[in-house]
Amino acid sequence: MMDGACIKRTRKSINIFHTTEEMAPAYKLTYFELEALAEPIRFLLNYGGIEFEDARFDFENWPQIKPNMPFGQVPILQHNGKVAHQSVAIARYVAKKVKLVGSDDWEDLEIDGVVDTVNDLRQKIALYSYEVDDIIRESRKEPLFKETIPYYLQRLDAIVKTNNGYLAVGKLTWADLYFVALLKYLNYMCGANDIIADYPNLVALKNTVMEIPAIKAWVGKRPNSDH
Numbered sequence: 001m002m003d004g005a006c007i008k009r010t011r012k013s014i015n016i017f018h019t020t021e022e023m024a025p026a027y028k029l030t031y032f033e034l035e036a037l038a039e040p041i042r043f044l045l046n047y048g049g050i051e052f053e054d055a056r057f058d059f060e061n062w063p064q065i066k067p068n069m070p071f072g073q074v075p076i077l078q079h080n081g082k083v084a085h086q087s088v089a090i091a092r093y094v095a096k097k098v099k100l101v102g103s104d105d106w107e108d109l110e111i112d113g114v115v116d117t118v119n120d121l122r123q124k125i126a127l128y129s130y131e132v133d134d135i136i137r138e139s140r141k142e143p144l145f146k147e148t149i150p151y152y153l154q155r156l157d158a159i160v161k162t163n164n165g166y167l168a169v170g171k172l173t174w175a176d177l178y179f180v181a182l183l184k185y186l187n188y189m190c191g192a193n194d195i196i197a198d199y200p201n202l203v204a205l206k207n208t209v210m211e212i213p214a215i216k217a218w219v220g221k222r223p224n225s226d227h
Contacts, residue, residue, distance in 0.1 A: 027052035031075040032059060035225045037087040038075040040181040043209075044091055044174060046218040048098030056223070088115060095174030102169050111168040114159070114175040121152040122186060129189035149190070153199050160201035165208065172208075180209040 027045065031038035033056040045052050057065060066072050070085040077084045077093075084090050092112075095101050102108040128144045131137040156167065156179075164170040167179060183206065187195055196202040209215060 025051040025053045026079060028055055028078040029053070029075055030055040030057070030078070032057065032062070033223070033225065035181075035222075036185045037182075039185070040091045040174075040178040041075060041077070041087065041094060042218065042222070043177045043181040043215060044094040044098055044100065047100070047177060047212065047214050048094070049214065050094070050097065088119065091115075091174060091178055098174075100172065100174040100177065102173065107169045111173050111175045114156075114167045115178050117152070117156070118175075118179050118182065121149070122182065122189075124148050125186060125189045129191075145190075149195060153196060153202065157196075157199040157201045160205050165201070165204060167205065176205060176209055177215070180206050 027050060029038060029041055029045070029052055035042075042054065065074075069076060070083060073085065075085075075087055075090065077090045084093065092101075092115075102111055125144065125148075128137060128140040131140065159167055166172055167175040183194075183196065187193065196206065210219065
């Protein structure tokens with residue numbers, strides 16, 4: 001495993017499907033100028049030392065870009081003239097490339113279950129965070145912070161405690177990188193500094209992932225982003 005990947009960033013270009021650079025990386029990941037849903041993919045690519053073009057665009061360009069996306073959404077991953085969409089599917093694909101999957105179908109099922117659970121939590125937080133009606137948003141706040149988030153984090157913390165310090169199959173898998181890479185976005189949506197602060201096993205897991213040399217190198221040089 002290499003300690004980092006050569007990252008090429010595109011900020012202003014809206015030329016999503018082509019690149020004119022010579023010796024361009026085989027992979028191109030396109031997303032907003034954010035971490036959010038693309039960051040787990042970036043973690044995985046960097047973990048495996050896979051060189052990729054980190055193509056980012058401004059929100060102001062999104063109306064021009066959106067019609068060209070497979071389902072009007074990003075991130076997308078391009079490789080050898082092909083385009084893949086859906087962030088979890090892309091992350092799973094990269095995880096196979098970098099050997100962070102299970103040793104059999106049952107282990108993969110366990111890993112997928114954890115990732116889906118993390119995304120269930122993300123979606124529940126998003127229902128609160130992105131609600132534009134102030135009255136509805138306020139009505140969702142207390143149940144989210146007093147019931148939903150503790151419900152999920154207590155159980156995820158317990159899994160790590162009884163699972164050799166990891167979220168699945170007793171070893172480092174893409175579920176661990178996925179969860180840790182998404183934490184900053186979850187915190188942003190919650191308006192909190194650290195939603196896992198009171199869950200020591202999740203904190204320990206975060207520290208384990210962030211100390212992986214390739215991940216540490218990526219985090220140290222990635223573009224600044226609120227989320």
